[in-house]
Amino acid sequence: MSEGETKPDPAPRPHVVIVGAGFGGLEVARGLAKAPVDVTLIDRHNYHCFQPLLYQVATATLSPADIAWPIRHILSRQPNITMLMAQAEGVDRTRRELLTSEGPIRYDVLVLATGATHSYFGHPEWARFAPGLKDIEDATQLRRRILLAFERAEVTSSPEIRRRLLTFAIIGGGPTGVELAGSIAEIARHALAPDFKRVDPRTARILLIEAGPRLLPALPERLSEHARERLEAMGVEVLTGRPVIDMGVDHVTLEGGESLPVATKIWAAGVRASPAADWLGVAADRAGRCHVEADLSLPGEPDIFVIGDTAAVSQADGRPVPGIAPAAKQMGDHVAEVIRARLSGGQAPGFRYRHAGDLATIGRNAAVVKLGRLELTGFLGWMFWGIVHVYFLVGARNRLTVALSWLWNYLTYQRAARLITGDVVPARSPAPAPQEPRPPA
């Protein structure tokens, strides 16, 4: 590891700069707790967000603070770390500086763990019609869109507009898409149903649209089929093998030309790596990910590491390492090990991904889990899913709050965070209908 030549510090220790406090970046920082380095962790948010539960913020079960925790607080007992809230903007490899919204920061070792964003497959204009779900802001925006659709349906007098407002399309049949579809179906059928007088939220149409042949492709076919059956029993229409070819403010068009009137569209179909490859001036794969060496460093640049959703890493069998939290954590752990080994003059073995399993929740008492040879569904799978997620949350308080929220939700069918925040005034709809009664249920 090289050190800055002009560093005036009387006891020079290498400066490790980590960009991104997601699962990967946080793990690097933790792994360097006792190493003789100074660490600076940079994130554009002041919190670490537990992304696997974002969909529960979007569907009004949890509050943002339940799944987010101040980064400073997580690392407050680690004396060798400084956290800075800033936006990364580039890397000057010659001067060994990270460029940020707050100015340049010199590094001896740089770790880029900047995650991924949505990919609209060459249709960036779809982003405004179908927002995705990557951070807290996305989640509260989605919550607003979902809840506002019901509010607007209650106001309008046009049956056609009401139908469209009560139609939701989730595009992408991976775990996020499945979890969102199930959760929206539940909120419409249970939490909202008794509270509306003119429209019946139970008539909401929820479409789960997947381009590929089946839901949850990472899981065995049997579990995909189970997920589809459970979703359909909950009233979700599952459309597989139906790529979206166009969309607008009030419709989605599927391959073959069928156009569906849909007010609320949610994107859960594809991700693209953060622009780390651009910052570094290196080639990227089709998903924008950087190629890395076996130790996760950049080819020819051993002091720069790229991990998590921003790195293209293969498993032993040649398949890519999936973009899930455990993979990012393992990479973060590995990079900390490589840095520690180098400091003590040794060498760490190459990164090897250990896949623990795949799981997705569908709804009340329903989830699909595959752990090695073990397959769980139904109540058992659902309990397992819940316990795993509570266990991996940061902080005793969040674990308690989330567990209590789920218990309350389970017992009452209610959602605790049904708040429409953000742009709060609904758009003017064509005609109000103050006297229109709700048809008898």
Place this chain on the structure above:
Amino acid sequence: MSEGETKPDPAPRPHVVIVGAGFGGLEVARGLAKAPVDVTLIDRHNYHCFQPLLYQVATATLSPADIAWPIRHILSRQPNITMLMAQAEGVDRTRRELLTSEGPIRYDVLVLATGATHSYFGHPEWARFAPGLKDIEDATQLRRRILLAFERAEVTSSPEIRRRLLTFAIIGGGPTGVELAGSIAEIARHALAPDFKRVDPRTARILLIEAGPRLLPALPERLSEHARERLEAMGVEVLTGRPVIDMGVDHVTLEGGESLPVATKIWAAGVRASPAADWLGVAADRAGRCHVEADLSLPGEPDIFVIGDTAAVSQADGRPVPGIAPAAKQMGDHVAEVIRARLSGGQAPGFRYRHAGDLATIGRNAAVVKLGRLELTGFLGWMFWGIVHVYFLVGARNRLTVALSWLWNYLTYQRAARLITGDVVPARSPAPAPQEPRPPA
């Protein structure tokens, strides 16, 4: 009560339109649960917000969902009520229509309970420097400003800028100002102190600026003095008799010309009624409130009621009814009684305000309470304050969540909702200081 002449309903019932689902409006709706009327409740939000605890959202103790509850859900068991999310924009008294963002709505009886907003005493340009605290959006914006100030102080290398970023001014020494000042002092000295490496949040300067001669003018002088002493012991600088005459992005100027460098300013000084008087085309008092008859109806217009912070109502001794939650609730209750009495051919007595007491919390184990002749301070006052506020929250779940949050906060000194949301990228500060250590404490 007159009825719409052209109403085609086979069993015409008077249509009561209530604008605003705050403490007053909600009470009217509840009071008409069993009355032979159709009620439409209109609010620009989908939730009822418990304003007395907004400052705890602004200071990261509670999440928005802890103090807000979907209006629909509160009223879901009341079959004669429809809730519409819309923004009121005017009243057409001739056509008996409320004008809203969703179009006009015909009324037989109209109740305006639209509350108050901030008053900057002829300086509307101060609003962007010193936001106030009236709704959930205000609270999350304030939370962002307060937490970002510490984050930016951690980044800057200029001692002058750092000093300014660590200075907070709360303008207005009523209950909200006192509660905010105490809570910011606590967050700086306890929750944040261990988490910052370069700045010491305990050195934050918190100014509570009041134009009048003392804090909490509604309370006896002894309690005002007690509040001042407790705040000063917590490190708050209390400046009474010091009107603000100017402010900008980085300063506050007091009468006499003293200019204080302050990055974060919060307005808790004055309120102005919502524009109900403008909508009605009637004269208003200096604070924008409508004059009303003894039954809270508009002079000469018995089918329009104005209540809460929008109405100018006097107590028996001539003093104005204070702008607090119990007063709004009593007015709402009264209007429901007047409407019910008229429907049964009777007449309700004039409104008479019953003042239960005044209270404000200062911080941990510290509050001031006056109930009739009873005066409480310290731990007793603080417990009383907490129990009263939990009791008046809507819904068992919010009561439980808030009580648990307070318990956790009390035991750990932590704040659960330290999230910076909204515009998340900090402004570019003049120079970064990545190697600058925090001076020894």
